[in-house]
Amino acid sequence: MGVPKRKSSKQRGRQRRAANMKLEVPALVNCPQCHALVMPHHLCPECGYYKDREVVATK
Template identity: 70%
Template sequence: MGVPKRKRSKQRNRQRRAQQKIEAPKLVECPQCHELIVPHRACAECGYYKGRKAVAVK
């Protein structure tokens, strides 16, 4: 079983974590109302998903 021989310093941990950048979600255009939405989700503006009404919008 792998066991660390020495403690990892705070600086070394932070440098490693700095490489894992968080990106903004990719956006696509809704085919019905042409609003920008997150892919594979129902549109918040018109309520459509994959060409059919999925959610009732107020």
Template identity: 55%
Template sequence: MGVPKRKPSRSRQRMRRAYNSVMRLPQLNPCPQCGEPTRPHRVCPACGYYKGRQIFSVTAGD
């Protein structure tokens, strides 16, 4: 079985792994307050809540 003579450089490793991260879609979870789909660990843009606390108030925009 072939054995590599040298360790792949960080740059080459990262270039190889970068392809996989581009193909993934962002995961969406329902907001516990309003039920809107939001990205995890971020403030909900629809209601302004994060972890049960209101971070900013959302007003009806034009």
């Protein structure tokens, strides 16, 4: 089994961890009712519809 020859520095470990930290754009789909951008499997804040039926009445 491979054993490190020297102690790895704090900077090297932090760089390795930070390589996977990135911001991701949320996935958005069009609402079938009002065509506003909505996160998938979420209630539409514009019209209150979810899966082709009104869940929350909007003013």
